[in-house]
Amino acid sequence: MLKKNTIREFREILGSNNCWNRPEDVICYSYDAAYEEPVSPDIVVKPGNYNQVSKIIGLCAEENIPLVIRGAGTNLSGGTVPLSGGCVLLTTGLNRILEFNKEDLYAVVQAGVITAELALEAEKNGLFYPPDPASMKVSTIGGNVAENAGGLRGLKYGVTKDYLMGVRFYDAEGNLIIGGGKTVKHATGFNLPGLMISSEGLLGVMVEFILRVIPKPEYSKSLMVVYNDIIRACETVSEIIASRIFPATIEILDNFTIKAVREAIKTEFPAGADALLLIEIDGHPEVVNKDFDRILKICNSFNGTVRVANNKDERDKVWEARRMALSSLSRLRPTVILEDATVPRSKVPAMMKAIQEISKKHDITIGTFGHAGDGNLHPTILTDKRDRDEMKRVKMSIDEIFHAALKLDGTLTGEHGIGFLKAGYLEGELGAGTVNFMKKLKHGIDSKNILNPHKMNL
Amino acid sequence: MAGIIYELSQLEDSIIRCMKCGTCQAVCPLYRKDLVEPSVARGKIALIESVYEGRLEKAGDILNHLEYCVLCGRCKQNCPSNVKTDEIFLKARAVLKKIKKMPGWQKSLLGFVMDHPERVTKLLPFLHVCLKAGSRRVGNNALRPFMLPMSDRNVVSVKKESFVSKYKGFNYAENERMRVLYYPGCSVNYIYTSWGKAVVETLKYFGVSVYVPEIARCCGIPAATMGDIELYRKMVNLNFDYFSSIGADYVITSCPTCEYGLKEIGERETKRKIPSRVIDILIFLDEVLKIDFTMPFDKKISFHLPCHYDCSYSDLPEKFLQRHFSSNYIPLKNTDCCGFGGTFSLKYYRDSKELALAKAEELGDKKIDTLFTACPGCAMHLTDALVSAGCKTEVLNPIEVLYEGIKSGVPNRN
Ligand SMILES: Cc1cc2nc3c(=O)[nH]c(=O)nc-3n(C[C@H](O)[C@H](O)[C@H](O)COP(=O)(O)OP(=O)(O)OC[C@H]3O[C@@H](n4cnc5c(N)ncnc54)[C@H](O)[C@@H]3O)c2cc1C
Ligand code: SF4
Ligand code: SF4
Numbered sequence: 001m002l003k004k005n006t007i008r009e010f011r012e013i014l015g016s017n018n019c020w021n022r023p024e025d026v027i028c029y030s031y032d033a034a035y036e037e038p039v040s041p042d043i044v045v046k047p048g049n050y051n052q053v054s055k056i057i058g059l060c061a062e063e064n065i066p067l068v069i070r071g072a073g074t075n076l077s078g079g080t081v082p083l084s085g086g087c088v089l090l091t092t093g094l095n096r097i098l099e100f101n102k103e104d105l106y107a108v109v110q111a112g113v114i115t116a117e118l119a120l121e122a123e124k125n126g127l128f129y130p131p132d133p134a135s136m137k138v139s140t141i142g143g144n145v146a147e148n149a150g151g152l153r154g155l156k157y158g159v160t161k162d163y164l165m166g167v168r169f170y171d172a173e174g175n176l177i178i179g180g181g182k183t184v185k186h187a188t189g190f191n192l193p194g195l196m197i198s199s200e201g202l203l204g205v206m207v208e209f210i211l212r213v214i215p216k217p218e219y220s221k222s223l224m225v226v227y228n229d230i231i232r233a234c235e236t237v238s239e240i241i242a243s244r245i246f247p248a249t250i251e252i253l254d255n256f257t258i259k260a261v262r263e264a265i266k267t268e269f270p271a272g273a274d275a276l277l278l279i280e281i282d283g284h285p286e287v288v289n290k291d292f293d294r295i296l297k298i299c300n301s302f303n304g305t306v307r308v309a310n311n312k313d314e315r316d317k318v319w320e321a322r323r324m325a326l327s328s329l330s331r332l333r334p335t336v337i338l339e340d341a342t343v344p345r346s347k348v349p350a351m352m353k354a355i356q357e358i359s360k361k362h363d364i365t366i367g368t369f370g371h372a373g374d375g376n377l378h379p380t381i382l383t384d385k386r387d388r389d390e391m392k393r394v395k396m397s398i399d400e401i402f403h404a405a406l407k408l409d410g411t412l413t414g415e416h417g418i419g420f421l422k423a424g425y426l427e428g429e430l431g432a433g434t435v436n437f438m439k440k441l442k443h444g445i446d447s448k449n450i451l452n453p454h455k456m457n458l
Numbered sequence: 459m460a461g462i463i464y465e466l467s468q469l470e471d472s473i474i475r476c477m478k479c480g481t482c483q484a485v486c487p488l489y490r491k492d493l494v495e496p497s498v499a500r501g502k503i504a505l506i507e508s509v510y511e512g513r514l515e516k517a518g519d520i521l522n523h524l525e526y527c528v529l530c531g532r533c534k535q536n537c538p539s540n541v542k543t544d545e546i547f548l549k550a551r552a553v554l555k556k557i558k559k560m561p562g563w564q565k566s567l568l569g570f571v572m573d574h575p576e577r578v579t580k581l582l583p584f585l586h587v588c589l590k591a592g593s594r595r596v597g598n599n600a601l602r603p604f605m606l607p608m609s610d611r612n613v614v615s616v617k618k619e620s621f622v623s624k625y626k627g628f629n630y631a632e633n634e635r636m637r638v639l640y641y642p643g644c645s646v647n648y649i650y651t652s653w654g655k656a657v658v659e660t661l662k663y664f665g666v667s668v669y670v671p672e673i674a675r676c677c678g679i680p681a682a683t684m685g686d687i688e689l690y691r692k693m694v695n696l697n698f699d700y701f702s703s704i705g706a707d708y709v710i711t712s713c714p715t716c717e718y719g720l721k722e723i724g725e726r727e728t729k730r731k732i733p734s735r736v737i738d739i740l741i742f743l744d745e746v747l748k749i750d751f752t753m754p755f756d757k758k759i760s761f762h763l764p765c766h767y768d769c770s771y772s773d774l775p776e777k778f779l780q781r782h783f784s785s786n787y788i789p790l791k792n793t794d795c796c797g798f799g800g801t802f803s804l805k806y807y808r809d810s811k812e813l814a815l816a817k818a819e820e821l822g823d824k825k826i827d828t829l830f831t832a833c834p835g836c837a838m839h840l841t842d843a844l845v846s847a848g849c850k851t852e853v854l855n856p857i858e859v860l861y862e863g864i865k866s867g868v869p870n871r872n
Contacts, residue, residue, distance in 0.1 A: 023515075024505060027508045028496045028505065035477075137484040
C-alpha cells in the first residue's frame with residue numbers, strides 16, 4: 001500500500017490523467033501474456049517525457065517502491081507482473097520515431113514505438129528492419145530490446161541484438177545513461193547496448209534506441225516441403241545448415257499443428273503430412289536460384305515433396321497459414337502454454353524426438369512448430385488450468401523439456417526470456433557462479449533492488 | 459452479490475479462452491487512442507475474471523470500463539483464440555447493471571420508446587420543432603442545439619413526419635418480380651427518412667414490391683448495450699414473430715447495427731433461428747437483383763465501412779461505388795471505427811468524437827466531396843465531426859444517389 005502523500009507526489013509528477021491507483025485500473029496490469037497468477041501493482045503511471053521518467057524513478061528509489069516497466073505486456077515469461085506490488089511504468093506514451101536516417105542507415109526511436117510501425121517506416125524509405133516477432137503488431141521496441149526478441153527471420157538476419165547500436169536509459173537513481181551511438185564502429189566505454197539486451201527491466205528504464213536498418217533484399221522465393229516423417233524434416237534442416245546455405249527462414253510444423261491449422265482456416269497444408277517445412281530464400285536473384293536448386297536436392301534426398309509458391313498470392317497464403325499456427329492450436333483447449341526451448345541447429349531432430357516422448361509419457365497434448373532453422377522450437381502445451389491433475393503433468397513435462405534442451409547443449413529460452421516463470425531453472429543452465437555474478441551486477445547498479453525485483457530470482 | 463458473482467462466473471468457459479496475448483491492442487480504436495489496458499478487450503476480460511475469482515471486491519466498479527467500448531467487434535474478428543468478446547461484454551454489462559442500476563427515468567424512457575414506437579411517432583413534430591427552435595443550423599443538414607449539455611454537438615434533426623407513417627403498407631412495383639419486407643430501424647424512421655424513401659423507390663423501380671411495417675419496431679440493440687438484456691430479448695422475439703407472420707424471404711435493412719442486433723446476437727440471445735434472410739440494401743441490389751448500370755457522379759468520393767456491416771461482404775460497398783458511379787474514388791487510410799457506438803457516444807461523447815474527428819481530418823485533407831456510408835449511426839456521428847472540423851464533406855448512403863439517378867432517368871432496369 002502506498003502512502004497518501006506518495007500518491008500525491010506521483011500525481012504532481014504526472015498529472016492526474018496519467019496516473020491510476022483504483023483497484024479496477026491497476027488490476028489491468030496484473031498479468032501479461034504468460035501463464036501465471038496475477039498480482040496487481042499499487043499504482044500505474046504513463047509518463048509522456050523523459051523528465052517524468054527520471055522523477056518517477058527518483059520517487060520510487062526514495063520510497064523503496066518496486067518499479068516494473070511495461071511496454072505492450074506481451075512477454076511470455078511473466079516479466080511485467082509486479083510480484084510485490086509497487087509501480088508499473090508504461091512506456092506506451094513514449095511512442096515517437098524521432099529520426100530515420102536513410103544515408104547512414106539507422107533509426108532513432110522511443111521505447112514505446114510498436115515494432116510493426118518501425119518496420120513500416122523502414123519499408124516506406126525503401127529499407128528493411130528485419131526482427132519480426134510474431135507479436136510485432138503490438139510489441140514495443142523497448143520490450144523487444146529487453147527480451148532480445150527474435151522472429152521468423154532470425155536464421156539469416158539475426159535478432160534484435162544484431163540491430164541495436166545505441167540506447168538511452170535511466171538507472172535506478174534516475175540518472176540518464178547513454179550507451180553506443182550512431183557510428184558503425186564504436187569502442188567508447190563499456191558495451192552498454194549489449195548489457196541492456198535481455199535486461200528484462202532489471203537494469204534501467206530504457207527510453208530511446210538507435211537501431212540499424214539494412215537494404216531490402218531484391219528477390220525472394222518460398223517453398224513448402226511435405227514429409228511423412230518429422231524426423232526426416234528435422235534432418236533436412238540440419239543438412240541445409242551444414243551445407244552452408246542460409247535461407248531467411250526455415251519453419252517447421254508438426255502433424256498436430258498442421259491438423260489444427262487445417263481446422264481453423266482454408267489452407268494448402270496437406271492433410272496427413274507428418275511434418276511441413278516452410279522455407280524462404282532471399283537476396284540477389286542469381287544466388288537465390290542457385291540456393292533454391294541445392295535446397296531442392298537436399299529435400300528430395302530426405303524424402304520431402306517440394307511445392308513451390310509461384311506468385312505473391314501463394315506465398316502470402318503459406319506464410320499466413322504459418323502465422324495461424326499458435327492461434328489454431330489455442331482454439332483447441334482453454335489454456336495454452338508456449339515454450340521456446342532452443343538447441344543448436346544440428347540437434348533439432350534429437351530435440352523433436354525428446355518432445356514427442358515427453359508428450360507420450362505424461363499424456364499431454366503438445367503441438368510443435370517453430371523456427372527450425374535457428375533450433376528454436378515452440379512446443380505448445382494445450383491444457384486446462386482448472387484441471388489440477390493435468391496441470392501437475394504439464395509442470396513435469398515442462399521440466400523435462402528444459403532438461404532435454406540443456407542436455408543437448410541448448411538453452412531454456414531462445415526469445416521469450418526468463419522473467420519469473422523460468423527463474424527457477426536459471427541456475428541449472430548457467431551455474432551458481434554465473435547467477436551470483438548477475439546478482440552482484442544487478443545489486444551494484446540497483447542497490448535497493450527496486451527495478452523489477454524477483455525476476456530471474458535476482 | 460453472490461448471485462452476481464455466480465452469474466459472471468458463468469462466462470468462464472468463454473473467458474478462459476483468452477490467452478492474454480494482447481493481439482487485440484493492434485485493432486482496438488480506443489486502445490490505439492489511449493494506450494492503456496482498461497480500454498482494450500484483454501483488460502476488460504481480466505476485470506470480469508478478477509470479480510468472479512474474488513480479486514476485486516466491488517464488482518460494480520468495473521462497469522465503467524466495460525461500457526467504455528464502441529462494440530466495434532474488431533477484437534473479436536482479430537482474436538487468434540476466437541474469444542467472443544461482444545458476447546462476453548454484453549452479458550457482463552447485463553449482470554452488472556443489477557448492481558449499478560440504470561437510473562429509473564432512463565429505464566422507463568427506454569422501455570417507453572421501444573414499447574410504443576407509435577407514440578414516439580406522434581411526438582415527432584413536437585421534437586422537431588423544439589430542436590429547430592432551440593438550435594441553429596450549422597450546415598450539412600445539421601443543427602447545433604443551444605441547450606447544455608448538447609451544445610457541443612451538431613445533430614442531424616429528427617423529421618416532422620416519420621418514414622413509416624408515409625410509406626407503411628404495400629408499395630407495389632409495376633412489373634413486380636419479387637416481394638420483400640423493409641426494416642427501416644429507428645434512425646431511418648425518425649431521422650434519415652430520405653434513406654428509407656430511396657430504398658423503397660429504388661426497389662420499386664427494379665420491380666420489387668416493398669412492404670413497410672405499420673410500426674417501426676426497434677431492434678433492441680440500445681437496450682442490450684445499456685445492459686437491459688431482457689428488454690432486448692423481448693424486442694428480438696417480437697421482430698422475429700413479425701417476420702414469420704409476414705413470411706418474407708428477404709428483410710431489407712439499411713442499418714448494419716439493426717442487422718447485427720437481429721441476426722448475430724439476436725439469434726444467440728433468443729436461441730431462435732431468424733425466420734427471414736436479413737440483408738443490407740446494397741448487398742441485395744448487387745447479389746440478388748444483380749443490377750448493372752453506371753451513372754455519372756462527378757465528385758471526389760470515399761467510403762466509410764460501418765463496423766457491423768456483414769463481414770462476408772465487407773468489400774462490396776466500395777466495389778459498388780466504383781462500379782456504378784463514375785467519379786473520383788479515393789480510399790481512406792484511416793479504416794477505424796467512427797467512434798459512435800450508439801449509447802457509447804452518449805456516455806463518452808468526448809472520446810467518441812475524438813475518433814470521428816481523426817476521420818474528419820483525413821476527409822478534409824483529401825478534400826472529399828461526398829463520403830458514403832451504409833449506417834445511419836456512422837452518418838450522424840461523422841456529420842457531427844465534419845461540421846466541427848469545418849469540413850464541407852457531405853455524408854450520404856449510396857442508395858440516395860442511386861435514387862437521384864433514377865429520378866433523372868439514368869440507370870437501366872435490368
Ligand atoms: C502471440 C505472441 C507471439 C509472440 N511471438 C514472439 C516471437 O516470435 N519472438 C519473440 O521473440 N517473442 C515473441 N513473443 C513474446 C513478446 O511479444 C516479446 O518478448 C516482446 O519483445 C515483448 O514486448 P512488449 O512490448 O510486450 O514487452 P513487455 O511484455 O511489456 O515487457 C517485457 C519485458 O521487458 C521489460 N521492458 C519493457 N520495456 C522496457 C523498457 N523500455 N526499458 C526496460 N525494460 C523494459 C519489462 O519490464 C519486461 O520484463 C510473442 C508473444 C505473444 C503473445
Ligand atoms: S481477447 Fe483474444 S486477442 Fe485479446 S488478449 Fe484475449 S486472446 Fe488475445
Ligand atoms: S469492441 Fe472495439 S472498442 Fe470494444 S474492446 Fe473490442 S476493439 Fe475495442
